[in-house]
Amino acid sequence: MINTSLKELSAQLASKKISSVELTQTFLERIREMNPRLNAFITIDEVKSLAQAKAADALIASGKAGPLTGIPVAQKDIFCAEGWLSTCGSKMLHNFVSPYDAHVIEQFNRAGAVNLGKTNMDEFAMGSSNETSYYGKVKNPWDLDAVPGGSSGGSASAVAARLCPAATGTDTGGSIRQPAALTGITGIKPTYGVVSRYGMIAFASSLDQAGPMAKSAEDCALMLNVMAGFDSRDSTSLEREKEDYGRDLEQPLKGLRIGLPKEYFAEGLSADVAQTIEAALAEYRKLGAQTVEISLPNSKLAVPVYYVLAPAEASSNLARFDGVRYGYRAPEYGDLMDMYQKTRAQGFGAEVKRRIMIGTYVLSAGYYDAYYLKAQKLRRLIAQDFTSAFAQCDMIMGPTAPTTAFNLGEKSDDPVSMYLSDIYTIAVNLAGLPGMSVPAGFGANGRPVGLQIIGNYFSEAKMLNVAHQYQMATDWHLRLPPLGEGLGVRG
Amino acid sequence: MSLNLADVKRIAHLARIAVEEDEMPGYLQQLSNILSLVEEMQAVDTTGIEPMAHAQDVVLRLRNDAATETDRHQAFQAVAPQVEASLYLVPKVIE
Numbered sequence: 001m002i003n004t005s006l007k008e009l010s011a012q013l014a015s016k017k018i019s020s021v022e023l024t025q026t027f028l029e030r031i032r033e034m035n036p037r038l039n040a041f042i043t044i045d046e047v048k049s050l051a052q053a054k055a056a057d058a059l060i061a062s063g064k065a066g067p068l069t070g071i072p073v074a075q076k077d078i079f080c081a082e083g084w085l086s087t088c089g090s091k092m093l094h095n096f097v098s099p100y101d102a103h104v105i106e107q108f109n110r111a112g113a114v115n116l117g118k119t120n121m122d123e124f125a126m127g128s129s130n131e132t133s134y135y136g137k138v139k140n141p142w143d144l145d146a147v148p149g150g151s152s153g154g155s156a157s158a159v160a161a162r163l164c165p166a167a168t169g170t171d172t173g174g175s176i177r178q179p180a181a182l183t184g185i186t187g188i189k190p191t192y193g194v195v196s197r198y199g200m201i202a203f204a205s206s207l208d209q210a211g212p213m214a215k216s217a218e219d220c221a222l223m224l225n226v227m228a229g230f231d232s233r234d235s236t237s238l239e240r241e242k243e244d245y246g247r248d249l250e251q252p253l254k255g256l257r258i259g260l261p262k263e264y265f266a267e268g269l270s271a272d273v274a275q276t277i278e279a280a281l282a283e284y285r286k287l288g289a290q291t292v293e294i295s296l297p298n299s300k301l302a303v304p305v306y307y308v309l310a311p312a313e314a315s316s317n318l319a320r321f322d323g324v325r326y327g328y329r330a331p332e333y334g335d336l337m338d339m340y341q342k343t344r345a346q347g348f349g350a351e352v353k354r355r356i357m358i359g360t361y362v363l364s365a366g367y368y369d370a371y372y373l374k375a376q377k378l379r380r381l382i383a384q385d386f387t388s389a390f391a392q393c394d395m396i397m398g399p400t401a402p403t404t405a406f407n408l409g410e411k412s413d414d415p416v417s418m419y420l421s422d423i424y425t426i427a428v429n430l431a432g433l434p435g436m437s438v439p440a441g442f443g444a445n446g447r448p449v450g451l452q453i454i455g456n457y458f459s460e461a462k463m464l465n466v467a468h469q470y471q472m473a474t475d476w477h478l479r480l481p482p483l484g485e486g487l488g489v490r491g
Numbered sequence: 492m493s494l495n496l497a498d499v500k501r502i503a504h505l506a507r508i509a510v511e512e513d514e515m516p517g518y519l520q521q522l523s524n525i526l527s528l529v530e531e532m533q534a535v536d537t538t539g540i541e542p543m544a545h546a547q548d549v550v551l552r553l554r555n556d557a558a559t560e561t562d563r564h565q566a567f568q569a570v571a572p573q574v575e576a577s578l579y580l581v582p583k584v585i586e
Contacts, residue, residue: 099566192546206545235551304531315506322507324579329572336582341509353508357518358525360506361498374532376542381535383543416524432546457547 001026002162003478006071006219009165013060013070020060020070024053024114027072031117031163034483037144040157042077042135043085043118052114059112067222069112074158074167077118078125079210080199081105088201089121089133089151092347093327102199103231104168104210111226116164120154123349124318125175125203127151128421131412132351139408140183141481142447146405149179149421155213156183161483166214166223170200172207173306174400174425177437180213181400181450184439186467186477187213188220191457192432193238195224196231204313205236207306207429216477217438217467221246224460240458248465254288256466259393261296264424270403272443277399280440280451280470284397287469294392296385301378302427303419308362308375309430314352315359321347354415383431390456395466399424400450404443424452434460438467439476448476494523 001023004012012018028046035041049072056070080086080098082105087093101109108115122132130138130153138153140146141161148157152169156179159167169176171189180187188211195210202208212223224245231237258281265274281291323329323343330342348356362371389396401421411418428435434457437450451470455463471477499518503510510518564577573580 096570099563099570193549232552232554236545236547236549238547238549298535301532301535304529307525307529308532319507323572324581325567326570327572333582336584337507338509339582340507344507345509348508353506354518354521354525356506356508357499357502357522361494361502361522361526362529364502364505370533371529373542374537375529376544377537377540378532378535380540380543381537383546415521416528419528430546 002030003215003480005216006068006165006214006222009071010067014065020053020056020114021050023070024049024072024116027116027164034161034163037483038139038141038157038161038163039136040120040138040154040161040163041074041117042087042089042120042154045084045117048083049114049116056112056114066111068108068226070114071165072114072116073108074116074119074155074164075105076152076155076168076170077121078170078201079105079168080201081115081118084115084118086118086201087135088125089123089135090348090352091134091328092321094134096327100199103196103233104200104227107226107229113226119152119158119167122151122153123352124201124314125151125170125172126314126351126355128174128178128418129406129411130154130179131408132349134349137408140405140447141483142184143405144483145407146447147182147408149182149401149405151175152213153179156180156185156187159183159185159213159215160481162480166212166219168210168227169213170208170210171429172203172310173429174422176211176213177400177425177435177450177452178422180437181452182405182448184448184476184479184481185213186216186220186436186438187211188224188436188460188463189428189434190224190228190460191434193236194228194460196229196234196237198231198233202317204310205317206313207310209429216471217464218246218249221249221464243461245461245464248461249468251465252288253284253466253469256284256289256395257393258284258289258291259294259389259396260291261294261299261389261396261398263296263299264398268402268423269399270443273399273401273403273449276441276443276449277451281397283470283473287473292393294389294396296389296427298378298381298385299427302382302430303423305375305378305382305430306426307358307419308371309379311355311359312363312372313359315356315363318352318356323347351415379430382427386431386433395463396454398452400437400452404445404447404449428454433457434463436463436467438470439479441476494519494526
């Protein structure tokens with residue numbers, strides 16, 4: 001059951017071969033057994049989950065089920081869910097039981113899906129290793145000494161170890177794709193504006209976008225069908241026709257032009273990752289695609305530009321955590337200023353404070369033009385690189401991350417080296433394009449490698465098709481980590 | 492542009508984050524490292540380039556000037572650190 005596709009689970013639910021309650025219990029049991037070693041979840045609420053499963057079974061019995069009705073889905077703790085602790089991985093929200101649902105949560109509720117629990121994450125989604133969470137580090141099920149990537153590390157670890165059939169993530173600079181790559185699962189960050197940000201705790205609002213993390217492209221398509229949609233409560237939500245992201249899955253790839261940015265295959269890419277990506281590209285050629293070299297000449301500027309824009313937006317967004325309306329307040333303080341300063345000093349972790357301070361600095365009087373405005377101008381150049389590239393190809397491919405998963409603690413004392421882990425993913429957020437990561441094999445140390453697929457605006461259905469055809473020809477996405485195989489496997 | 496301890500103090504104040512004296516050198520080092528990473532931007536000439544504020548350059552929607560929210564202040568204030576008579580309590584600001 002644990003390696004079964006969403007489509008097949010849905011069919012089994014519809015034919016009453018299994019019930020949602022049974023399915024939910026199976027995964028809750030796996031979480032109970034394996035989560036102590038992985039720390040992928042912050043909150044589990046069996047009573048709530050099983051009540052939803054029961055309601056889903058009633059819906060199925062009445063013949064009103066949709067494709068995700070009764071399917072347990074783990075939710076990244078960045079999404080506010082009514083009645084659930086919603087911490088965003090921070091002490092600042094350690095006691096925040098949300099009084100409302102995020103749009104994404106509402107969409108899953110409407111679809112009759114079961115909330116299986118809230119997954120661990122880097123604090124306020126700031127990190128690439130899931131080591132900055134107030135609730136402790138998340139481990140990679142492929143190797144308990146390795147990080148799962150971040151910031152959606154809990155969701156990635158949970159899907160990889162099959163503690164849930166699918167999960168949600170968010171991606172500001174690579175936070176869906178990089179952990180998906182490092183744990184050997186499939187994840188897609190849609191075009192900016194496709195999924196509503198309402199109730200998704202904000203980090204950098206012009207870059208934040210939610211998306212699914214699952215076992216396969218086919219599963220991601222079903223998840224995205226539920227997550228996507230216009231929502232007037234997010235001012236950047238796009239008014240578009242509802243689409244079926246799975247409609248093109250079976251299209252052949254003959255004639256597909258794949259662009260390979262030479263900057264993504266240059267210095268800094270480790271040899272084993274390069275080799276694995278080459279093998280994946282060879283597979284695509286066998287499927288009838290052709291590859292062309294392209295250039296994204298400004299891509300080396302993506303990391304510097306991101307570390308101006310994202311902290312600037314974060315410093316503004318995180319100003320709301322003042323100890324007045326929700327969350328943590330320092331136990332002892334003098335005047336109002338003292339209360340703000342102590343609350344924020346105690347409630348935020350080190351990486352969050354660093355980014356707030358960088359953001360505050362680049363927006364401060366006298367530095368705005370040199371940093372913030374300059375970064376916004378370069379952002380346009382980075383976006384234009386992609387526009388030019390898509391004149392020569394249909395999809396862009398390359399590595400998702402420069403290395404396989406690094407060890408816990410390896411980069412946590414050196415923020416700048418950690419930032420470079422997102423060197424191939426950040427430009428996609430700056431341009432607002434959709435990007436995904438697909439498992440493509442393993443590196444020299446036996447840890448997973450992800451192939452990144454970057455599409456043009458609103459080409460999610462085509463990207464999922466491109467990923468699905470590869471997954472029909474390979475079985476990397478079906479490989480289970482040693483920790484995943486040991487427990488509760490029932491076929 | 493390099494930072495000094497006075498800058499760190501000023502930034503911490505603007506960000507409303509209490510930073511102890513013994514934490515200052517650590518922040519100085521880390522923030523300076525991040526800024527030197529960011530410094531690479533200055534090598535590129537951006538004369539005449541329009542700043543890009545947003546991924547899609549979208550126009551903000553207007554909505555009707557109508558009340559659409561229901562009054563849920565009790566639920567929203569239930570998660571606040573200190574509330575009395577539907578008011579958020581903070582230390583006295585006016586003598």
